[in-house]
Amino acid sequence: MKIILNTKQLYVLRFDKDEEVLTGIITFATEQKITAATFSAIGASSQVTLAYYDLEKKEYHDQTLYEDMEILSITGNIGQMKEKPIIHAHGIFGDSELATHGGHIKAIKVSATCEVTLTVLEGELNRTFDPETGLNLLS
Numbered sequence: 001m002k003i004i005l006n007t008k009q010l011y012v013l014r015f016d017k018d019e020e021v022l023t024g025i026i027t028f029a030t031e032q033k034i035t036a037a038t039f040s041a042i043g044a045s046s047q048v049t050l051a052y053y054d055l056e057k058k059e060y061h062d063q064t065l066y067e068d069m070e071i072l073s074i075t076g077n078i079g080q081m082k083e084k085p086i087i088h089a090h091g092i093f094g095d096s097e098l099a100t101h102g103g104h105i106k107a108i109k110v111s112a113t114c115e116v117t118l119t120v121l122e123g124e125l126n127r128t129f130d131p132e133t134g135l136n137l138l139s
């Protein structure tokens with residue numbers, strides 16, 4: 001006998017029009033007391049804020065795209081920092097010309113639906129601030 005899938009650790013979440021996905025995942029993780037997880041998602045968005053991290057300046061450069069796009073692929077994880085859930089997610093979005101935009105995700109507003117598959121991990125994924133990179137790294 002082999003355990004192929006333990007559904008107690010797997011959630012499929014659906015976000016609807018105008019919901020913000022990362023805030024919703026944080027709320028879900030808080031309610032479920034999730035301290036470690038990975039997730040992926042697909043769907044459609046009406047607005048997305050993506051960022052590029054400038055390692056030299058140690059700052060994110062944000063750009064918000066106000067257009068309907070396909071959420072082609074989101075991959076991320078949930079850890080915790082100072083005992084609160086923290087998300088790290090990257091994503092690729094496709095526009096009406098089938099061109100893609102990608103980056104570190106700051107926010108996603110759903111246009112039609114967003115389907116998130118979330119796997120809860122045992123234990124904790126903790127993040128602490130790393131002065132060398134200026135990022136909150138897994139620790």
Ligand code: ZN
Binds near residue numbers: 089104
């Ligand atoms: Zn990132």
